[in-house]
Amino acid sequence: MPALARSAVFVGFTELCAKYHINPIEIVLQAGLEPVVLRHNDLFISYTKFGQALNIAAQQSNNPLFGLMLSQYHDFLMLGPLGLLISQAETCEEILHIAQQYVHLHAQGVEIEVKLTNEHIYLCYQVKLAELNHCQQLVELGMGVILQAFNKLFSPTSKPNWIQFSCPPPTHKQDYLSHLDLPVHFSANCNAIVFDIALLKQSPIEQKAQLKQHFLSQLTPRTNDAQQNTTHSSMLHENIFLDETSSSNTLPLDYVRKILGDMLISSDMTLQTTASLVNIHPRTLQRRLQEHQLTFRQLLDEVRLMHAKQHLRFSKMRILDLALNLGYADATAFSRAFKRLTGSSPATWRKISADKK
The missing domain is CATH 1.10.10.60 (Homeodomain-like)
Known part of the structure; x- marks a missing residue:
């Protein structure tokens, strides 16, 4: 069976396409999906075809950071059961464990691994889809959503130390620096967001009110x-x-x-x-x-x-x-x-x- 994802992955896609004057319906059709995925968040769709849609949108918009920018529209509570579990975690360590174990609830083909050193937490992110040759848009979208989540769950003083990508340095490297407001490294041994080890035992900001408001709005x-x-x-x-x-x-x-x-x-x-x-x-x-x-x-x-x-x-x-x-x-x-x-x-x-x- 192909890797599947909830069609909630398309949240914000129409709005972002509009900013670049490109047609989201034509892009979705070109990727082999039905336009209804832009209106319903709870359909099962091919994660590979979603990746193809992101690649097409990045090309047509002439914006290689399209996937990363789309992540700004994705509140972590849009992750369904995964977001629910994360919102109930009592420590950063528990959040990382939940992310590793249950990321498949939102999108299949995504792998999260946590590596610890004496000084840092490496939250490694990988997309494995045999049918998609270029997964960088999916990787950057996923890592952008993680950044959004941690910015909401923890205080600004707990922001990541840096973010790293396994791909070679692009010609538009400065755009990453401007968009992320973090040090960015390329040609790394893995895609990862890197935090200070002290964050591991910290408690997240309570999300109970936001959680209820979000789901009632849905x-x-x-x-x-x-x-x-x-x-x-x-x-x-x-x-x-x-x-x-x-x-x-x-x-x-x-x-x-x-x-x-x-x-x-x-x-x-x-x-x-x-x-x-x-x-x-x-x-x-x-x-x-x-x-x-x-x-x-x-x-x-x-x-x-x-x-x-x-x-x-x-x-x-x-x-x-x-x-x-x-x-x-x-x-x-x-x-x-x-x-x-x-x-x-x-x-x-x-x-x-x-x-x-």
């Missing part, structure tokens, strides 16, 4: 079609609690739906993992769902169905690939579940949907 009203396809649509704006006891800190049930949708790419949609991401005990989450006459399985079915319909309507992804990326064992299991919930097979539903366009 909970846009559902379409009529999506509402018709949930057996619990009347509960879209019901609340569950972020903590074990307080009734003053509430959020919509759609918050949990959003998290489950972001987790589909990881196939780790368990009650325990979901409860951890909303910062409550699994039994508490289970009880809150029961109060709304929902089981975790019913909620997961609903989220899978919504994402399945999005892909069947807006993408050309094969049924097998879609099944695997929704967390089903195979196409047969997916088709059985889809027909149980809709009365139609995925292929039939896709054809009917296309005929209605």
